[in-house]
Amino acid sequence: xxxxxxxxxxxxxxxxxxxxxxxxxxxxxxxxxxxxxxxxxxxxxxxxxxxxxxxxxxxxxxxxxxxxxxxxxxxxxxxxxxxxxxxxxxxxxxxxxxxxxxxxxxxxxxxxxxx
Amino acid sequence: xxxxxxxxxxxxxxxxxxxxxxxxxxxxxxxxxxxxxxxxxxxxxxxxxxxxxxxxxxxxxxxxxxxxxxxxxxxxxxxxxxxxxxxxxxxxxxxxxxxxxxxxxxxxxxxxxxxxxxxxxxxxxxxxxxxxxx
Numbered sequence: 098x099x100x101x102x103x104x105x106x107x108x109x110x111x112x113x114x115x116x117x118x119x120x121x122x123x124x125x126x127x128x129x130x131x132x133x134x135x136x137x138x139x140x141x142x143x144x145x146x147x148x149x150x151x152x153x154x155x156x157x158x159x160x161x162x163x164x165x166x167x168x169x170x171x172x173x174x175x176x177x178x179x180x181x182x183x184x185x186x187x188x189x190x191x192x193x194x195x196x197x198x199x200x201x202x203x204x205x206x207x208x209x210x211x212x
Numbered sequence: 213x214x215x216x217x218x219x220x221x222x223x224x225x226x227x228x229x230x231x232x233x234x235x236x237x238x239x240x241x242x243x244x245x246x247x248x249x250x251x252x253x254x255x256x257x258x259x260x261x262x263x264x265x266x267x268x269x270x271x272x273x274x275x276x277x278x279x280x281x282x283x284x285x286x287x288x289x290x291x292x293x294x295x296x297x298x299x300x301x302x303x304x305x306x307x308x309x310x311x312x313x314x315x316x317x318x319x320x321x322x323x324x325x326x327x328x329x330x331x332x333x334x335x336x337x338x339x340x341x342x343x344x345x346x
């Protein structure tokens with residue numbers, strides 16, 4: 098658990114964008130993915146807004162959502178089970194399928210690149 | 213014997229507190245955690261069996277969390293007048309009791325209890341804390 102926490106905390110550091118790129122993930126691709134509706138009604142931005150550094154709002158219930166980008170909300174990406182749970186649910190809602198590891202990595206690279 | 217009973221009781225209390233905190237965190241992440249008393253046990257059972265299609269969104273849980281929260285909901289599910297005629301519909305706002313209670317107001321979003329019940333997120337629905345926006 099401690100290791101996972103340490104690894105995930107890397108997201109908020111200055112070294113992260115270069116690390117993500119070296120691992121084959123693209124923040125630019127992640128940004129396009131984040132804002133696309135993928136042929137359905139919703140995009141990630143429908144709830145998290147076009148600016149993941151700011152607060153979001155649930156598209157159906159209106160409940161406030163804390164900022165998604167780790168630079169704005171240090172609690173994000175600190176709990177591996179929570180990250181998996183929300184990718185599973187939200188990919189299903191937005192794309193109608195599970196996200197690939199590449200897609201998840203790209204989006205994470207995008208969110209981690211925001212300052 | 214006494215010590216054993218105390219231990220058993222203590223474990224039960226711990227289990228209950230853990231289940232309550234799991235319920236509040238999971239059921240309260242996209243909307244307030246609606247009180248278990250507002251639906252009868254069959255409705256909660258049905259809801260927990262189809263969380264991946266929960267009012268148009270995927271709210272699925274890990275099996276262990278789903279079992280813990282499902283049991284908590286059923287332990288505290290509504291009985292008697294409040295859920296009379298509620299059947300196994302998952303919509304609290306469609307129960308006869310809810311309709312009766314809200315027949316003097318027009319609700320724009322029945323999911324958003326906090327719009328009027330200012331302390332709804334703490335489970336407090338008393339009239340003294342009710343503020344109907346004009």
